[in-house]
Amino acid sequence: MLRAPQLITNARMVYLVWIPADPDAVAGLVPAGLEPAADHAVYLNQYIVDDETQTSNAGDPDGFGAYSLTYLGADLAGLDIGDGVPGRWWTHYFNSSESMIRYAAARGVPASGGQTDLMLEGDALVATTLIDGSPVIRTTARMKMGTTQRANGQLRYVTQLGGELSSGRYPFAADLAETFEVDSVEFLDPGHDVYALRP
Numbered sequence: 001m002l003r004a005p006q007l008i009t010n011a012r013m014v015y016l017v018w019i020p021a022d023p024d025a026v027a028g029l030v031p032a033g034l035e036p037a038a039d040h041a042v043y044l045n046q047y048i049v050d051d052e053t054q055t056s057n058a059g060d061p062d063g064f065g066a067y068s069l070t071y072l073g074a075d076l077a078g079l080d081i082g083d084g085v086p087g088r089w090w091t092h093y094f095n096s097s098e099s100m101i102r103y104a105a106a107r108g109v110p111a112s113g114g115q116t117d118l119m120l121e122g123d124a125l126v127a128t129t130l131i132d133g134s135p136v137i138r139t140t141a142r143m144k145m146g147t148t149q150r151a152n153g154q155l156r157y158v159t160q161l162g163g164e165l166s167s168g169r170y171p172f173a174a175d176l177a178e179t180f181e182v183d184s185v186e187f188l189d190p191g192h193d194v195y196a197l198r199p
Contacts, residue, residue, distance in 0.1 A: 036077060052065045
């Protein structure tokens with residue numbers, strides 16, 4: 001089994017934060033012992049790793065390979081790691097790699113199968129998350145890479161395994177597009193429990 005931590009480089013991703021339509025539903029997804037942020041903010045990351053060599057486990061028989069991932073959840077109160085960056089709780093984690101699902105689930109992440117597509121045509125970006133082949137989340141935006149801006153820091157995610165909460169820090173370095181404007185974030189399946197997080 002792969003040892004933590006694992007490193008991913010040069011992923012293509014869309015990372016968003018919003019205030020949900022149903023704050024009480026979001027609060028209901030946060031377990032006892034944790035408190036949602038005062039504004040009940042939700043985060044979403046839709047991303048793709050195009051080649052296994054972008055992972056630190058390339059070539060390992062248990063490696064993640066090329067994969068796509070959408071994860072989302074709730075910001076937390078009282079667990080900031082500085083500069084106003086909140087701790088976060090994963091509610092959903094849809095991954096196309098069976099080995100990464102096993103790796104994440106063994107650490108308390110609510111990992112399950114899913115596919116994420118990112119399509120960029122000109123300045124038009126469409127990111128779609130599919131479960132069993134059906135779209136459940138679609139983000140549409142306009143962007144230009146232009147002169148990118150480097151961002152770096154750490155994020156904090158909390159997981160629960162065997163009833164025990166644990167906290168992990170995840171360093172990042174990212175090149176942000178020069179312009180980025182969201183047109184819509186659609187939750188397409190009212191029957192799926194991820195619908196509770198809709199904007």
